Amino acid sequence: MTDSPHEQIDDRGCLVMVLAVPIVLLTLVSAYFCWTALTIQPSGAWDDDAYAGIVLACVMSVAAAGVAAGVWVLPGVRRVLGWGWVAPALMLGVIAGVRWATGV
Known part of the structure; x- marks a missing residue:
């Protein structure tokens, strides 16, 4: 019995879903606070x-x-997760950082 890559069951789909949950939740948290920072008008x-x-x-x-x-x-x-999973969170962080730095 050989364990060739073709005979093994690929569990990456399930692993992607499990590992994506914290990143998606943190992206949503970042989006909420970024939206809040952009909508507050002194x-x-x-x-x-x-x-x-x-x-x-x-x-x-x-x-x-x-x-x-x-x-x-x-x-x-x-x-398991590509760059595209974390890019939205980083973009939101950059937007919030610019808002913070400019103080506008």
Whole structure:
């Protein structure tokens, strides 16, 4: 009995689904906080609470994107999931980072 690659059952479909769950959830969290950061509009230069909310939302979005990238960097995950799984989270993190840096 030989164990050739053609005779083995490929479980990558199930593995992709299991490993994709944390990345998708972290991407959704990052998207929520990025959306929040982009939709908060301060009433004026004096509105410190709105600016603090923007900074907090940006930090949370960047952190969620960073954790998603950290999960993807693990060799077992990276071998099964391609770059396209983590790219949306990273893009959201970049958008939130730009919003945070510009303060607009």
